[in-house]
Amino acid sequence: LVVDEVDLEALRVGIAEVLDEECPFRAVHRYCDGDGSLAMTLWRHASNLGWLSIGVSERDGGLGLGPMGLDVLHRALGGHLAPGPFIPTLAAAEAMSQSDDMLPRTRWLEAIMSGDLWVALPANTHAAPVPLTNGVLRGQCVLFGDVLSRLAVVRVDGDAWAVIEPSPERMSRVDTWDRTRSVLTVNLEGLAPSQMIEDPQFGVALEASFCRSVASDSLGAARAILSQTIEYLKGRQQFGRPVGSFQALKHRAADMAARLAVMEHLVAQGAQSFGPDAAMWSFVAKSETCDAFNDIAADCIRLHGGVGFTWEYDAHLFLKRAHLNGVLAGTNAELRDQAAAQLAAAVRSQRSTVELRVG
């Protein structure tokens, strides 16, 4: 499934137009300061414009643009610090659509694509599974989503996944440093799953999709804060000249740009890998891109000088998003460990994981 570059470019342009108009950074600041309307506005546009159908296959009524289409969307959302549960909702939709299990596809996908259903996922998909006894769940779980998410998918004992519909009383929002997205705790005690997904491919697809979207979000966001910082360095005058003319600062900017040029291709590797190695590439795309985003967001604060440390400027919003991204879908260390195990398994079955078309 390699999507036509022309289609992707059209998608890129269309998404950028909407986000430039609807999601400027001052609107994100207002959202972080408590005005929740931006997320609603964006979600309405997303459903009207088909963004919620990008990762859903055509047989399920989606656009069938796959991981490459989702990469375009999440990069743009990250670059605008867009609020809303796009990552968990669209990862769940993509995984349901890829699964051979018909029930979740027929029951939930249409509502997700129409914008009526926000989905939450375990913030750390590598956390311990939820106990399921006598048909009901026990304990609690930390989710990445929104308090308004009516649907969540959690891993239960035995590597199955449960679709749940927790009532609002069961959910409480955690006050996170990153206010552009939400982490919640959900009380699962005595809750009966609405549906069980036994297809083992569902979990594999879900984790890979989650990792790819966090990687794309991180890449888009890192590019945005870097270019904003470079503009600042060109304008800010000290010692009678722009500080961007100092070699020490130029070299930091150049190193960050070079690192992103590499990350661009790692994210593409994740989005264009299919078959047994897709999960491995999505894991390392996530771990490396998140590390890069973290380092870049931090250095961009420093390069802004005093204003970088203010609530009013954007730089801190990026750093906080970077840190949350870093621990989503598993820590970067956990993901590298899993990828190493998958690489070792590929070696044992004498399969190369790095084949590329020549040229």
Next chain:
Amino acid sequence: MILDHKNDVAAFRGAIREWLQQIVPSGWARDLVRASNEEYLAFERWWMSERNKVGLAVPHWPVEYGGADLSLAQQVILANEIARADAPAAQMFIISLHHVPGTLIPFGTEAQKRRYLPGIPEGDIWCQGFSEPGAGSDLASLRCRGIRDNDHYVINGQKIWSSFSMYARYCILLVRTDVEAPKHAGISFFVLDMQLPGVDVRPIRQANGRADFAEIFLTDVRIPAADLIGAENDGWKVAQATLAAERGVLAFEGAERQRYALERYFSEAVVSKAPWLDDDELRRQFMSIFAEAQAARRLIRQLLRESEGHPLTRSMTPVFVKLTGTILTQRINALKARIEGLEAQTFHPGIDGQQNSAMFDYITSFGAVIAAGSNEIMRNIIAERGLGMPKG
């Protein structure tokens, strides 16, 4: 003939693969490490002659100068098979194969091309006389002096960091021919016959123990005026062509060699249950590097796509490839040395351009971050031309 199949990808690839299987001696790199300078030189010449026998000495050159006019895609297949077979890298011929045609084809006269290009597939080694002790990153400040004397230029000065110049038949040489003009406007470009009287080459021992580059001392060397390339005092422009000579396929070959080496390294570790696989820090660092090496291969493919058919004047991709690729190679070898612990600290000689001991490759990898435009210069270029930051 291999080249008869060049328009059929599978057959072309198969023919190259078969030829390499027949021709590349097993253990050649190991043997070469212990070779004398004369044996090393003989080996490089042998390798070029074998390539020449099958028409693959200069396959990327135009047919009129003895090449096969291979398309970029065909060159990439050849480079890929050479990397896959771990065949010799033709290190001594890098200037001959790339910089010389990259300069002479656009700027040489027809007579100069006819005189100098045909010797290269026959085994002529060329070196580059650009850097001087006082002119490194600031190349245009070079002081090696050339004074016109009727049909000759008389050259006096010193060049440095000139790889394999002790074996070279010719040198592409930058000389100051006008001391009054602004520094970029007083430089001329020559072909220097290394056998002329007054040329003295003194090898320099490198940090990795080898002596593959040298200083060139020039004392009253008389270069015929016919060996001036381009116009007098127009050498800076000519040198830009030399430095911009298409080397994407070379970068591709290097990255593919690195790919096979990394895969081998990991699978040998898995098979032998190497203890470092259970070391969280080392294993995770390996995965980061493994991931970035794959991204680097894709970045080079982007470079090749961009360079197809038009020169890369504005793209930052070659600069990103140079900066990030050389640093990645350093990180790979530093990690291997750490993985191997005390064992890595036992001295093992090696040979440039091949996979050797971790420490040899690590020490050697410093060359690339400094050579061909230091990485600091790369960062200036990215910041100023790529990111539009003000000159300071």
